[in-house]
Amino acid sequence: MENKAIQKFLRRAQLIEAAKVVFADKGYYSTTISDIVKVAGVSQGTFYLYFEDKKSIFEAVREEIFHKLRRYLWGYTAEIKDPFAKLEKGLEAFFMMYFESPKLFHIFYDQAQLVGSDSNLRTNSMINAIRKDVENILDQAITQYSLSHMDTALIAWAVCGMAITTAKACVNKGNPRDLAHQLAAFIRQGLGTEQVRSNDYSSLGF
Numbered sequence: 001m002e003n004k005a006i007q008k009f010l011r012r013a014q015l016i017e018a019a020k021v022v023f024a025d026k027g028y029y030s031t032t033i034s035d036i037v038k039v040a041g042v043s044q045g046t047f048y049l050y051f052e053d054k055k056s057i058f059e060a061v062r063e064e065i066f067h068k069l070r071r072y073l074w075g076y077t078a079e080i081k082d083p084f085a086k087l088e089k090g091l092e093a094f095f096m097m098y099f100e101s102p103k104l105f106h107i108f109y110d111q112a113q114l115v116g117s118d119s120n121l122r123t124n125s126m127i128n129a130i131r132k133d134v135e136n137i138l139d140q141a142i143t144q145y146s147l148s149h150m151d152t153a154l155i156a157w158a159v160c161g162m163a164i165t166t167a168k169a170c171v172n173k174g175n176p177r178d179l180a181h182q183l184a185a186f187i188r189q190g191l192g193t194e195q196v197r198s199n200d201y202s203s204l205g206f
Helices: 002-026 033-040 044-050 054-077 083-100 102-115 117-144 152-169 176-190 198-204
Strands: none
Touching: 002 033, 002 044, 002 054, 002 102, 033 044, 033 054, 054 083, 054 102, 054 117, 083 102, 083 117, 083 152, 083 176, 102 117, 102 152, 117 152, 152 176
């Protein structure tokens, strides 16, 4: 029984990995189930043992990308106590993962907006979970550094938006550590903790 459960888990994972490859290469609408099972090396009948349709495996792929990102961020920031250092390291981890697999983030974020409103809702829910992590870090920073009270929920949305936009703009020309440092410096200045020099933005390529 245990071996069967492991086999099911591995076969499902095999299908998800194949779907990642095909969605990244062809996009959601051009991908067929036949494409996925061909890459996975299984039959269509096997596919339907695990997924109802193309949309269901698409959502499974996005869930896996999201959870991988959360694990990645946690692994890079869990031991850091200072909130601004934690934020900068989290940004660096995000840029690193994005630059390694920009097509996967295209699946997670951009393609989902073409699939339907329920996919958009799931995307917003996933991003909101990360946004809440950022908000908590900002709350810690305001407390620790005795900063003026601000709407940290709104600022956290802005940070997430800046991170995604910066990653897209700098995917072929940015260094994750430098980008994270510049963006974190910009945020610290906005919160009133330090003066940022004009040349601090040079690595963004603007």
